[in-house]
Amino acid sequence: MAPSPLILWGARLIDGRGAVQDRATVVITGSTITDVGPAQRDRPPGAIDLTGRTMLPGLVDAHVHLSSHMERSPDFGPREVLNGEPPRPRELGYFILAKAARALLDAGITTVRDVGSYDDEALALREANRLGLVGGPRVLSCGRIVSATAPGGRIFGTMYREADGPDEMRKAVREQIRRGADFIKVMATGARSVVDEDPEPAQLTQPELHAVVDEAHRMGLRVAAHAEGLGGTRLAVEEGVDTIEHGLSLHREPRLLDRMAERGIVLVPTLTTFHDLAERFTTDFAPKLVEQAKRQLEDAYRTLTAAARAGVILAMGHDSGPPGDDAVELVRMVEGGLSPQAAITAGTSGAARALGLDDAGAVTPGKRADLLVVDGNPLDSIGILRERSRIWLVIKDGQPSGGRALDARGLQPG
Ligand SMILES: [Zn+2]
Incomplete structure (x- = not known):
């Protein structure tokens, strides 16, 4: 017997590509969105009434580090081991990862791109998730980060x-x-x-970066480049990487932004991570890095507006913790001058572009049914997307998977 479709009726729809409908009906069959249109006047039998709420694509985070290490997430992991207590088993880490995955999904993050994790933890979580052992977002992993021999390797x-x-x-x-x-x-x-790395010059030679991009692209994989200073950023854009991570120096060379816009190279500005080093964890980092981050923070915001003006595709990348607070990045984007609509696009279709996924990031027929239903209107107040109490329903692969409606058993179709 074919599964009966899930009908979501009456919510405002932000489709992830810049369009808004006041009252929409979205039909999900299996794991796919099969119909999107204006809401009929009367609720169809079996439909879930979402009047007064807002529906949008499940959020996509293009820059996370899935980790059992919780330095950027005080209070999320287990409390510190006290003197005299036995050391914690290494395997506890996998439970922390599972908790992180659950927190991401409950916050409406239905896809993440992991840009570097210790001990292949992201790959383990991806597999656990695929096998249905843990609830969580779909995970894309880079495996390990390819780097020149550099001081960062020791850290x-x-x-x-x-x-x-x-x-x-x-x-x-x-x-x-x-x-x-x-x-x-x-x-x-x-x-x-x-401390011992200068983020300004290119860390790779042109033939080295060329080899990375050529090898990856020939095999059908995209390339994400960590790029802070202008030298390496220029090289990355010229060698044709697919996403620029951080990219804070780009405002200094607008020609590169134009090139990115032309070629569809996505910028993941990761504003939150600069706030982390410059403001939030100032006592956890070497003073030199904190001072550097204060300058970088200003650069990152300048680049955000310059990139938006140049028409560069932007993507949400939290690059921080705790897991589930990812939408703070969208709040920062709005504080930096983007419209709430543009920020939501960055958190949905923009980030899906960064990942090279054409089945995510939009509410249109044929897409994978990853959706988020929130109380209120994030176009009026983007901060709603950060508030757990406002996350009413998260649908992943067509299945109700998180949100208050599940806790309260509020998902009774009429
Ligand atoms: Zn990062």
């Missing part, structure tokens, strides 16, 4: 695969494909979170 350990020279770069990419990577992440510059 980030198993998150990195260090390589030097074009041939070794190819091998490093192939290793990630072997490991099961969905895309390749490469360090085009050093990182702002490492």
Whole structure:
């Protein structure tokens, strides 16, 4: 017997591509959106009444680090081990990952792109999720981050695969494909979170970055480039990577933004991570890095508006914690000058573009049925998307998977 369709009726619809309907009906059959149109005057039999609520695509986060380490998420993981208590088993980490996955889904994040995790944790979570062992968003993983031999390698350990020279770069990419990577992440510059790295110059030579992009693209994988300073950012854009992560220096060379707009290279501005280093965790980082982050924070906002003006596709990337607070990035985008509509586009179809997914990020027929229903109107107040109490229903792959409606058994079709 074919499954009976799920009919969502009467909500305002933000479709993720910039269009809004006042009262819409969305029909889901199996795991696919099969019909979208204006709401009929009378509620169809069996439809769920969403009058007064807003429906939008499930949010997509293009820059997360799935991790059992909770440095950026005080209070989310288990409390610290006290002196005299036995050490915690390593395997506890997988339960923390499962809790993180649940928190993401409950916040309406239905897809995440992991851009680097320790000990292949993101790959383990992806598999657990595919097998239905844990609730959580769909996960795309880069495997390990391809980096030149660099000081960051000593700090980030198993998150990195260090390589030097074009041939070794190819091998490093192939290793990630072997490991099961969905895309390749490469360090085009050093990182702002490492004292001994200067994030300004390109960290790879042109032949090295060329080899990474060529190898990945030939094998059908996209490339995400960590790019802070202008030297590495320029090289990454010119070599044709698919997404620029951070990209804060781009406002200094508008020609690169024009090139990105032309070629559909997506910018993931990760504003929140600069606030983390400059304001939130100032005592956890070396003073030099905190000072650097204050300058970078201003640069990141300048680049946000310059990129929007140039028509560059933007994507939400939280790059912080706790898991589930990802939409703070959309709040920052609005504070930085984007309209709420543009921010929502960045958190849905823009981020889906970053991931290279054409089945996510929009509420249109044929897309995967990943949806979010919230109380109120995020176009009036973007902060609604951060409030757990406002998340009424999360649908993933056509299945009600999170939100208050499930807690309260409020999902009784009429
Ligand atoms: Zn990151």
